Amino acid sequence: MYRFLLTPRWLGYLALTLVAAAVMVFLGNWQLERYRGRTAINERIDAGATMAPAPLRDALPAPTGGAGTTGPAPAERVTWTLATATGRYDTDNIVLVRGRTANSTVGFEVLTPLVLADGTAVLVDRGWIPPVPGGDATAQPSVPAAPTGDVTVTGRVVSSESGGTVDRRNGKLETRRISVPRIAGQLPYPVAGGYLLLDQQTPAADPAFQSVPIGHTNNWQNFGYVVQWWLFAGMSIVGYGWVARREARRAAGLDKPRTPVDRAAEPASSAVT
Template sequence: MFRVLFSSRMLAFHALVLLIVPSFIWLGFWQLSRWEDRQAAANLQEANIEAAPVPVDRLTGVGRDVDRADRWKSVEATGHYDADHELVVRNRDGSRGVGMYVLTPLVTDDGPALLVNRGWVPNPDTATAQPDVPPPPTGEVTVTGRIQFGETPENTGIRERDGLPDGQIMIIDVDAIAADLPYPVYGGFAELTAQDPPSDPAPERVAAPETNMGMNLSYAVQWWVFTVIAVIGWIILMRRELRDARTEEAEPKGGASAVLPERPADAPERAETRT
């Protein structure tokens, strides 16, 4: 009876189950590991955002980019804005749609400049026009901002474009920007969160990022549910094959075990006579 489980059809099904079950289990753990990575990154991001501000030279330096583990931490710097070398960064999101970021060097009292993303402004009416940018305050100013490492085509997926209007860029490539400035520049840049004295009007501040855990945990559970379904289906199929085999064995066979027909009731009896 159990030989039915080793038919060519069932062997193919066994092989399929033995292939997909470990694969589904592995895929579940892979998605779980991705969720754990996202969880760790989200915890680090939240902790960095909530950390107290530190002097900018604690987290970066001239010719040294910001460490990824320090991203989103708050830094402080004091100096004066250099509005003559201000840039705008195209295709950036704000609360009212796509616009531009305003990037202004802050020449610190210590000498190097810190690139400060002062916030978002709407796009101009045409692609070749300049946006309406509120000016930075004059004189000495103290800024607080979330530190970011420099942008590159590799970490943003954005490429620089030729032929842009003067003062417009696509990415905040700190090294490329620093090459055109007459003073040394700290690695990375800061997203402005506070400024003393404040300016009014001012660009719209860049919002703090939202924690995005993604769907990896749900995907992990789905793969493991698929694993259970595959195993249950395998067991049900084997039980059905065994049940059908028992039914076939229990059925009567033709031949010697066949029932003889009864003699008709009106058939004449034959009496044996002796002479």
């Protein structure tokens, strides 16, 4: 009954089905890796709320180049964990990151380089501030003064963002993206390859700053894609088998077409009295 499966046409159908199923399995495996990666990020975010902060150099290796260069990017395993450092804020090179949202309001995140004892620096995201009242979202806000003297900060280790340009306006650097290498190119010292999202500071941070919210990744969306692609792969194999079985039964005469019934020719039923 199934010798027709060895014909070129059906062999082609089989090859197409297997290729499609293999691609779907690959896509499912890819989404599974993304699910695992995002789950690990969420776990580090949760663990960071209670963990003891590590020294900065354990998370962000010291840059070894000259002024305007960056050190190695933080390893994935340390992103969103806590690190601590002591230095002095460079208030001459404050960076305003525009277009940032907190509590449904578009404002600015304020980055300030923390210059360490070895002459290198790490960017510290001190928090979010609203735009100027009555002004547009691009009007530079009044930035609370940074503490003078030695400052100890504890914050989440965050990887550099990509893209964006850095310009200087009214004495402050401005950007749309926290691209550490591009910001470092505007600074007179080497900079760590990631930045710190401030959690605690001594002396205390100005209350005008709002904490930048840390959002968990939507890892369950990726898990849903895993199930979806693997189901599609299984359905393509089952579908091939169903079509092949139907063709085999038709060729064997087991599935004969039914004679259509002419309902108009049937006698009318007697009325019940």
